[in-house]
Amino acid sequence: MDEPKQLHIAVFPWLAFGHLIPNLKLSILIAQRGHKISFISTPRNIQRLPKIPPHLALNINLVSFPLPHVEHLPPDAEATSDLPTGKIPYLKIAFDGLENSLAQFLQSSSPDWIISDFAPYWLPSIAANLKIPFAHFSIFNAWSSTFIRPGSIEDQRIKAEDFTVPPKWVPFPSKVAYRLYEAKKFLTHFEGNASGVSDVQRVVAIFENCVVIAVRSCMELEGDYINLLGELYEKPAVPVGILPPSADEDGENNDNEGWLTIKEWLDKQNKGTVVYVAFGSELTLTQDELTELAMGLELSGLPFFWVMRKISNSVEGVPLELPEEFEERNKGRGVVWTSWAPQVRIIGHESVGGFLTHCGFSSVSEALAFGRPLIMLPFALDQGLVARAIGEKGVGMEVPREENDGSYTRKSLAESLRLVVCYRH
């Protein structure tokens, strides 16, 4: 039999580690099959990526495009994790400024395929001009992608209430839906932002114009929704697997020193007792949310490891405060970690008994890969839907929230944590 042709594939992820890491993982899997990858990002992001296995280094070419200068964007900000949430639209402006660099690269290197993320709404016309087919790698699950109906962005009649029931535009096979306070937030992604193009416009442009949708998911988890996604956009929707991480693939350069300090603390805790708390790479809390979270952890009486990103611990530049003497009171029992954490290695440690998560899909899949139960506190984007769908599967429970504004209390948080972590003992 003939050897299959070696393909050259350009992979172009959005500038967020929740996207860069799974795109690199997919690139590694494709390279393992003998194909050649050009993985395109910015200089600082490339430096912070997990290491590529040495035997694949020749097959994966890391291509750096410096971001153009954009007003309001700090010069070293190249990923959403470098910014408070309110500044992310400026990162999108800088990202859109890569259009010419990407077009030139594609023209000169003529890849056989492009794998693109949701953000470059301008890519379809470049790909069409150069006659290069492009696939969309959706790191969002199919539950949430089927919620965005093609054409819904032009529909002025769309209301938050429409998202609180399973969508009417597809035969949605479950009761998974947003709560009203989540739906109101979700609708803001239909509105414009400083980048001039809403997130939904970006997603839909990519879904509508790609040749194939590759979903980071599997049929066992959401087969009906993956099929629905294909029907909705009238093209193949292919699950490529959840792409569970291995413990040495946690991004930001595998900071070993940090890990050794963390491991020393985790090693001292009893098996299955620690609550790992982390809300992904881009979420910003309000002061009330932060206070109730801190006090809930304290009230639970459980050991905790809390990744509290300093950068997002501020709303529009106003720093948030931990409750007075919180760290002193919880010394020894809890750790507040303010830099990038080696999440996958932490979740994999046997002392972790539960993961308090915002339900970013990477965090959820990492927890599932290590069999850690989830205590779910979704905030934005797809997170409410992920929480509901995971709740249906019975591997996590949601922290109860006020129905009208979505607020939560220290008491409800502490009770949920104890219910999940202590139930296992």
Ligand SMILES: O=c1ccn([C@@H]2O[C@H](COP(=O)(O)OP(=O)(O)O[C@H]3O[C@H](CO)[C@@H](O)[C@H](O)[C@H]3O)[C@@H](O)[C@H]2O)c(=O)[nH]1
């Ligand atoms: O200190 C940190 C912080 C994050 N991570 C990693 O960064 C990723 C974070 O991804 P995710 O859990 O999905 O959260 P977000 O960064 O919030 O991801 C965005 O993208 C997700 C799709 O993956 C959506 O589900 C979320 O709603 C959206 O906020 C995970 O791999 C984490 O392991 C670390 O390793 N260390």
